[in-house]
Amino acid sequence: MPELAEVEYYRKVWNPGLEKKVRQVYLNPHARNFRDCNTLILKQHLKGRVLRSSAAKGKHLLFHFSGNNWLGIHLGMSGKLCRTCIDKDRKDTQSVFKQDKHDHFVLLQSRHVLIFNDSRMFGRICFHHGKEAPEWWRNIPPALSSNNFDRAALKAYLTRRRRSTIKGVLLAQERFPGLGNWMADEILWRARIQPHCHAAQIEGDKLKDLFYAIKEVCRDALNVIGKDWSNPPDSWLFNHRWGNKGRCPKTNKLLKRETVSGRTTCWSPAWQQWPDCSRD
DNA sequence: CTATTTGTTTATCC
DNA sequence: AGGATAAACAAATA
Incomplete structure (x- = not known):
């Protein structure tokens, strides 16, 4: 599930552990x-360290610990972060924390248990020791919400990927860090572009529509899901795109589900007709 | 039993 | 050579 906003939400789940020491590492x-x-090496370096800060960039998380230690986490398809509190009256922490089958990485603190859980195990955990953040972190492209992502950057990338479907292009993390399947569908729906549209076909005002839809969906997703995982309003495509019988909030017509660029894609044929009306 | 899944990497083909 | 596409990864859910 985790895309830009979900990742930001999960980052904050570990916040109560900030400035607290790691007593034990289970993995x-x-x-x-x-x-x-x-x-x-990961266990050796994290044990006894204090969690100093956390950050999210695209779908990546980076946790900074005392002693120049860095923990990188990618949640993959099914990864999640969770936390349990330890009752201060109970000293027997093992009896408080019931380890789930898919809790593959656990940081035990005096008052909290910080947990990484991932049933499908597509997620990735890495460790870095050094004064600076790891290189892979510094190489993540600029956030879509920043001024460094502008219309010129979008246009240049659409030109480079001109023969790909726009749906596939929006999923490329090298240009759109954090966008995932539902956000790409939401963006194309708001910009009224068919997901099968080739990147080269988006120009002029439509390029502008796409650009602003990217900015808007990132902002909205972070303000709603990223903030406290509250349910988005029914005016978004989001609430209608998961099942087979969803209806477009704009037209009330049935939504369509097909595979585009290898990913399940939901779109509203009546609403998304760019670049022409030849498809239904 | 089968088909499907919110992500990424790798191999293969053009 | 660079880019597009399909397979692979693994387990839960319908």
Whole structure:
């Protein structure tokens, strides 16, 4: 599930652990989540450290610990962060924290248990020791909400990917960090562009529509889902896109679900007719 | 039993 | 050579 806004939400779930020491690290070294990570080194370096800060960029999370230690987390398809509180009257923490089958990484603090849970294990955990944040973090492209993502950058990328469907293009993290399947559908619906449209076909005013839809969906998603995971209003495509019988909030006509660029895509044929009306 | 899934990497083909 | 596409990863859910 996690896209830009969900990742930002999950980042804050661990906030109560800020400025608190890690007493113990539990992890499942066989979980695929650690495929790029030396789990022994990770445990050694995090034990006894204080969680200083956290940040989210696109779908990536970075937690900074004392002693120049950095924990990178990507949630993949099914990853989530959660937390449980430890009752201060109970000293037996093992009896307080019931480890779920898919809790592959756990930081135990004196008052909180910070948990990474991922059933499908497409998520990724990595560790970095150094004065500076890791290189992969610094290389994440500028946030879509920043002024560094502008119409010129969008146009240049659409030109480079001119033969791809716009749906596939919007999912490219190298240009649109944080966009995922539902956000891409929401953007195209708001900009009234068919998901099968080739990138080259978007020009002039339609390029402007697309640009502002990207900005708007990022802002709205962060303000609603990213803030406290409250349910978006029914005026978004979001609430209607998951099942097979959803109706377009604009036209009240049935939405269509098809695979576009390898991903399930929901769109409103009556509402999204750019670049022409030849498809239904 | 089968089909589907909110993400990314890798191999393969053009 | 660069870019598009399909498969693979793994487990839950319908």
